[in-house]
Amino acid sequence: MNTHGLPDPLRRAIAGDLRPVEPLPLLWKRALGVAIVAVAVSAAVLASRALRPDLVVLSPWVGWGAAILEGLAGLLVIGLALRESVPGQALSRRTIGLAIGIGIAMNLIIVVATRIDVAPGVALWGPLTRGMMCSRHEVMFAFPAFLVTVYLVVRAFPLRPQVVGLLGGLGAGLAGDGINHLLCPVSSLYHVLVWHTGAMVVLMLFGWCGGELWMLIRDRKEEE
Secondary structure, three states: OOOOOOOOOHHHHHHHOOOOOOOOOOOHHHHHHHHHHHHHHHHHHHHHOOOOOHHHOOOOOOHHHHHHHHHHHHHHHHHHHHOOOOOOOOOOOHHHHHHHHHHHHHHHHHHHHHHHOOOOOOOOOOOOHHHHHHHHHHHHHHHHHHHHHHHHHHHHHHOHHHHHHHHHHHHHHHHHHHHHHHHOOOOHHHHHHHHHHHHHHHHHHHHHHHHHHHHHHHHHHHHH
């Protein structure tokens, strides 16, 4: 930093405030950290819970394939959030809109493909009870990856934390829904739209509001 021409007290204040900055790991390394957490959560959940009973009659592409595809899409969106969090690497509005549109559309396309592949599915409980349980599970499955994403984002000092939070919530929600796809036996479009997609939207809003709150706190500290 060039401090030539500055008053001595100001130059001493700047020198006393300087701290070494640890460089951020490469994007793929940060994304890999989230992926490891997501895979570990998936393995733990699938090993401890009963899979959907119609999984044996679903084609591999609609069953396991769709779950893996949704998980990979979620990690890709989280990668976009991690890139957006670095100053100077902001995403365009078009890229952000495409990520949101494709993420939500994928969630609905998978349930339509499931309905085509087998019978519409049978709810094991009443629609409200089952729906609330699915939403709760989806948030639980998504939250570990979301928390790791938040930790990595905070280190990068994003200029648009609301956008980063929204994308992080969407990506984690997609990964969580990929797990839920292998557990929930209900392939009703209404059920998925309200309770599965709804949980993803809640995570997106949570991320957006968290980013907004963080920016307000940061701006207030800078004013002080």
